[in-house]
Amino acid sequence: MTFWILTTEYPPLSGGGISTYCYHTGQMLIENGHEVTVFIPDYSISTIQPHIEEGVTIVRFKPDLTHHEYLGEEAALSLSFSEVIADHANKHGEPDFIEAQEYNGIAYFALQK
Numbered sequence: 816m817t818f819w820i821l822t823t824e825y826p827p828l829s830g831g832g833i834s835t836y837c838y839h840t841g842q843m844l845i846e847n848g849h850e851v852t853v854f855i856p857d858y859s860i861s862t863i864q865p866h867i868e869e870g871v872t873i874v875r876f877k878p879d880l881t882h883h884e885y886l887g888e889e890a891a892l893s894l895s896f897s898e899v900i901a902d903h904a905n906k907h908g909e910p911d912f913i914e915a916q917e918y919n920g921i922a923y924f925a926l927q928k
Contacts, residue, residue: 821914863876
């Protein structure tokens with residue numbers, strides 16, 4: 816099965832509880848034969864940068880700052896997540912499951928779609 820994890824924290828970019836949960840969940844799924852992709856915003860990059868770490872595909876992306884013209888920071892981040900995962904789904908197919916952290920409402924716009 817294919818799992819996508821949407822998060823604002825993942826090692827080594829951060830090391831809190833959300834980061835630790837996402838890391839261990841990804842590793843548990845990989846160890847059980849599943850395909851895992853983690854989507855994480857990274858304001859220090861300019862283009863989407865997918866790479867594989869310990870069997871997990873990590874998709875780092877810079878949130879679209881133009882959304883801040885009419886949305887607050889959290890809503891703009893959520894809209895960026897929805898656009899990145901829609902683009903990824905168009906290129907690679909849809910996942911069987913998407914899990915998103917509840918914190919900051921990052922899945923709000925993805926759920927609307």
